[in-house]
Amino acid sequence: MPYYRSVGHVPQKRHTQHRAADGRLYFEELMGEEGFSSDSSLLYHRSIPSAISEYRAWELPDLSTVANHPLVPIHLSTHKLFDESVTGVDAVTGRRLLLGNADVRLSYVVADSTSPYYRNAIGDECLYIEAGEAVVETVFGDLEVGEGDYVIIPRATTHRIVPKGRVRIYAIEANSHITPPKRYLSRFGQLLEHAPYCERDLRGPEEPRMVDGVDVEVYIKHRGPGPGGLAGTIHVLPDHPFDVVGWDGCLYPYVFNIADYMPITGKVHQPPPAHQVFEGNNFVICNFVPRKVDYHPLSIPVPYYHSNVDSDEVMFYCGGDYEARKGSGIGQGSISLHPGGHPHGPQPGAYERSIGAEFFDELAVMVDTFRPLELGEGARATDDGVYAYSWVRGDHAETGSTDG
Template sequence: MLFSNESCRIRTCTVKTAPDHLVRNGDGDELLFVHRGEGAFFCDFGHLDYREGDYLLIPRGTMWRFQPASDTRLLLIESSQASIGLPEKGLLGSHAIFDPAILDTPEIDDLFIRQQTEEQSRVLVKRHNRLTTIAYPFNPLDAIGWKGDLAVCRLNVADIRPVMSHRYHLPPSVHSTFVTDQFVVCTFCPRPMETDPGALKVPFFHSNDDFDELIFYHKGEFFSRDNISPGMLTLHPSGFPHGPHPKALATGQQGDRTTTDEIAVMIDSRDALKVSDEASRVEWEGYVDSWKEV
């Protein structure tokens, strides 16, 4: 686990081959973000294919497994208290920032039916952060149908239509994609820059007094941060002032850029995030000095 608190756990992982077991999380909902790779996803609700840029929202208690077609690198976000849901859209209307109809759900298709074998299967069940193994003399992913409004759902970042204003640098909350009572997941997608000469064109300096702010960089050129590459994470704890790096600030003031070219996932957590030893071992300690002019 890289970062955690009472309400969420966040880590990255790579899946190279299909695991020989299923998993079921009894502690909380899971939100997976596919950073790299593609393949098939099987669960209680059927089969769907995944690809780079997909979010997969998995309700607690769902059995599932991956069958990667290529090495799959994931960001995993677990909500161990509140359910993960969609944000209120308020004045923007229910079709902002993505149409709810674009959410895909698994299907009971031929591929799903074909994997329903009588082979012995194991399910690793997580509860109270401990694992228990349940063995079945068959594959328990044997549904033939389902109804209701609870299911795994998939959203690709390409289907997110970011909100912007030509005169006003909107706060990151406008990019909220998934929410719980304790944290919010925002997606930064390519968008036009502000065009009004008086508009702020880069994020304002702030100390995010209400949230710890974790950003996973997925793709593109991260215009407000220097020396950040895809696959990296930054953590800005609550109360520590920060803003654009000096080079980004200068570029923003010159007004040469017309669009952003970045895709990033931000998790803002009300409760302080604990940094694990695993995360500390790969920390780039020079990050804190990266605001110094050179």
Template sequence: MPIQSRTLMQLNQGATPQQAHRNLTPGHKEEELTRQGFDGRSTVFYRHGDPTKYRSTGRFRSTSVDGNTLATGDLTSPDGLPQRLYFNADCTIWLSRRAESMPWFRRNVDGDECWFVHQGSGTVETEYGNIPFAAGDYVYLPKGATHRWLIDQGVFLLGVETRDELQVPTYAGLGRHAPFDTDLIRTPQFKPPVLKKGEFEVKVKYDQEYSSLIFASHPFDAYGWKGDLFPFAFNIEDWNVLMSDSLHIPPTMAVFMCTETVNIINLLPRPLERKPGTERVPWYHRNADYDEVHLMHGGRKQGTSLQTGRIDHDPQGINHGVSEEDRQTSRNEWDSVDYTDWSVIMIETKNPVRLDPDVPADIVA
């Protein structure tokens, strides 16, 4: 989420509204082509036709995966592993539907991990202490941290693994408590050291493969720690949504954690814009520099319940956006609907991602 200087040079050709995303001519469609997500230079086109009405051939297409029907390895066996969904050299997006607790400990030295809890509850045991989790939580695990997942209720987790270090961005000009107050992150609950002796297996993910280290001492035998590298949890209910009465705020202002090439973004319930003529739903869009992956966590879109557990992928540069029918519904409901309650977790990747070939074709749309 880099901070960029803003150019004041802007051209207009043909018939355009005086201000973008407001007071569209009836029947016209607005589509934006952007660089650097929503942070860079952009062009807004005003069209007669719906830019999302097309047929595609080849790999360049949007896809959807029904996570509710994907039988991951950790769903069918406690020794199993999550299912890789999308991947590139910078990051991997995983689905875990673990039904039982891990019988071993785990350490990832390939990268940082951030897991979003779509369903289920339990505790992540770590060498720092314990982190209870439930639906709506993020659980951040730094590279190299030994841990294991203990399951109370079967989980549905969407995980982002990044080669580079995940960090909370600097929200320039917003102060220390927006869009979230870091006092609300939940740090590990330190526990007395476990002094058992025996054989304790730690499965280590290294260079995309697993090996095992067998320790004679329990991995959680630390009697103390200090530092600024530690796991934590954060619930989306504690996120402060930024909004405007007169402009639909783009996802850039809702980044939770990021690297130079990956953004993890919250799209959460909020009051709708109130200034007449303002477009209340995201405009048609071609994000030229980021692939977008979305998890439908819950809520409704224009009165229609989201298909929770669905995971969508829109490659960079493809035409996508809310349907014209939903846009018109939004305009028609101006006086009767003043709030949107959808919850969507969005992952942007600067480099294209591929769908794992092991994902069954019958659950991919």
């Protein structure tokens, strides 16, 4: 994180005695990245945070993937993955894997039940709230989240997700950290003037969350022998992990709402890096928000056809009407995968229709990866099978209708 926060009660000097009113010592925990060489926070616990009374394996949901072969662009319909009449789904164990590689996994879930306490020991998570509201309870404190929120949860942060009704979540799980793009930051970590958002837009925990409890189960996703090199373990803790009386530092979960993103526009069409919001190792996250578009008198506002030769491109369409995809069958909750090796761009007619447009009312979250993505079980279940033909005009279409 680019700036320091202090929440609750912490001692004046770090690594010194911090005691309760009755004289008991609190237990200091350093949560830090890159082996004490990057951002960290110090948390002060009432109980020893290392204590485990039991442990057992957690059988993860299906995380197997298959290659996108033969290589084709794909359209997925996430809203078909979950039956609205089904209840009892939580936002951790209920995720269905759409796409993944060695750097990132993209999942989707519609949850109505409280998740187990959870810790991702592999990498940071970015949860995009497509619809609904929830409380993300964390060892640092609570985060109230709702539609359009990105929730950044650092690696190994113990938390659980408590929906308020039904909540739709697009989960981006990294095998690394997720941060603002380096070009947005000063060498000291402050968001710069040309960045499309600033520290005022970020919401962090305001108060510690202290809970009493014993024999608390924490589900841990970690490196192991399962599909994708992943495994799961459940630790039973003798005391509740939410026993932190105070913490301070530059590492903590936070929320950023997509409506606070200030789009960068230009006289002619701006490339995707102008829309970037976060980055991880070997992938970036961009968002396309409602905005004024190009103002050159001969401009074509939709994207030019492009071969992003080093990347796979994944678009999650979550609001408005995405101009370049009209006529392809893509709608709310759709995901398109445009793999490296395939030149892609506007659907037939969109290129011409966009001329003269002054404003686009569209909302989409994009993930570009620098290693090929494979298909998870969620993608295999919702691939429409015809999107690859959607650029073919009229009688040349091999499958007839391309309405998806």
